[in-house]
Amino acid sequence: MRLTGLLLLVSGWAIVLAAFVMLGAAMPRAAFVMLGAAMPRAAFVAAGVAIEILGLGLVARSHVSVREARR
């Protein structure tokens, strides 16, 4: 669980990084019209951060469960 959480943290960051490197500023994409503002970069950054939060939760949970098992 801990390793998965750490990998999710890094994966989320990689998505954010890729969004800034690969997607130019304010480049509307037709596929993202459903997102309203047509801001693919913002959408990818939000997705990356969401994955990071999931990873952080997993890492935190892994430390709690280890202690629960020791009790």
Add this chain to the structure above:
Amino acid sequence: MIPSAAPSEAATVLELACLLLIPLAIAGIALVNTGLGRSRSASHAMLASLCAVSVAAAAYFVCGFAIQGFAGGPAHTIAAAGKQWNWIAAQPLFLRGLALDASPACLILWLQVLSVGLVALIPLGAGLDRWRLGAVCASTFLLAGIVYPLFAHWVWGGGWLAQIGFVDAAGGAPVQAVGGLTALSIAWILGPRRGKYSSSEGGMPAAIPGHNAVLVLFACFLVWTGWLGLNGAGAMLFGGAPVGALVRVGLNTTLSAAMAGLAAAAITRARFGRPDASLCANGWIGGLAASSAGCLYFDPAVAALAGLVAGALVVFTVEWLDVYGEIDDPTGSVSVHAIGGIWGVLALGFFARSGSPVQPLAQVAGVATLLGFVLPFAYSLNWLLDRFSPQRVAPEGERQGLDLHELGAGAYPEFVIHREDFLQR
């Protein structure tokens, strides 16, 4: 960024004055760590602080500055999507080739040696009463020699975060958040103090209060004074602020700390019936941490709001991490520095005056880098260190107290130690 024009003599004198105040912040954080720990580890906490600052300065001298560098200095880049992305500096090791005069690059070097000392003290608070002195030194070397300089280069050395527009005037992300997230790694790896989470407490963590509230509250004044210097020097050297902007910086720093302290006092008064001294101190320092990133860019009202939110965040997250996260952080370093610092970075993106339209996204990217790179990196390095040499003191040493176990003498030899201090819970 380094100001392009040569600074005036008055600006240089003010920058030097600000730099001279920063050791007060370091002393203050060391006192907070000591006061919030147990009396039987007080001497150890102060010595560990001194050692951490020394090791941090040495590590930064050996390789830290070579990795961090300064904006406009030599650096390694990666080409991606038709653009060169600056990721690490290419300065020589051991500060070779630097003129060491009053140039902006050298003033930045001095500021960074002081800042890295401050960063090194933040994880100490999370590892109080159970972190071996040797492990403190080894872990600090990794933090000050690798983790901090790399992230600081991305923010202040012309790195890729600076290229996408990330802004931080005085270290909300590189100093506070990096230190706070390393503290989180340390708290996870060391585990809680003995007796903190025992089944006999009905599932609730035991309260282990600090041993000297006066020390902690006095330290708040020291930290405030030091922070005025830290934020002032950062704003001038990294933000390119003119001399007159120091008024705004000082006002914002003070307002943020004051509102955070008041928020913490009001919340603890409402929840527990009376203000809690240690949480008020934590709130005060959390407000200072929240002011670091945007001290140059906030309007005073925004700085006050940032402080108010930081104070509330610190109070609630200290309890939340303790009860639900089972993270034994005796000084609240994670809440104060990581959460306070990250909140300040985000507040700069969303509430600062005259920010560019891309500023919020750039600030979020900075926070994503802290969570997605700095935290796993710091955790992995400290985990590896723990594999080679356990960072936690032996159970007998923890029962006895680190003063006697590691130093051979207590901080308060005239005090009678209560019998229950030696009982294993």
